[in-house]
Amino acid sequence: MTLALRALTRLASWPDLAEAPPNCGTGRALRSEQSEIVHLHTEQDVDLHLTVPAIRRLETYLRDETAVRVVPGSDWVTMRLEVDSDIDLLLTLVSAALHAHRTQPAPADTPSPGCNEHRGMALPRNGFGGN
Structure with missing residues (x-):
């Protein structure tokens, strides 16, 4: 079983998440009542809808994680x-x-922000060295 499938299996059991088609049309998604939360695009690549305020709050931590790619201007991070x-x-x-x-739901008339799928994929761990 791939890591993404193992993650999907664990997350799908959470009461606040339900499987749904991803708005980007690629892979599988989990959503909450408020929004799409996780897109599993491949056996390794996952987009996570953190929101801009949460990304700002966690930015220092996220930038230190080699598995995470923060895309400027996006509500999503790629893992x-x-x-x-x-x-x-x-x-x-x-x-x-x-x-x-x-805690900070988007207004009902706000369009759902697109994930990072078409902005490029996360780099492998060895692609982060030296920066």
Whole structure:
């Protein structure tokens, strides 16, 4: 079983998440009552709808995580699942995303922001060195 499928299996059991078609049309998605939260695009690549305020609050931490790619101006972060501990990080960040969407929901007439799928994928761990 791939890491993404293991993550999907664990997250799909959460009461606040339900599987739904992704708005980008690629892979599988989980959504809360408020918004799409997780897009699993490939066996390793995941987009997570954290919201801009949550990304700002966690930015220092996120930039230190080699599995996470922050895309400037996006409400989403991209993760590359390569080791078991990346699933644990994803679960933690999904919890933060759910909290962010509950405490600062977007107005009902706000269009759903697109994920990072068409903005490029996360780099493998060895692609982050030296910056």
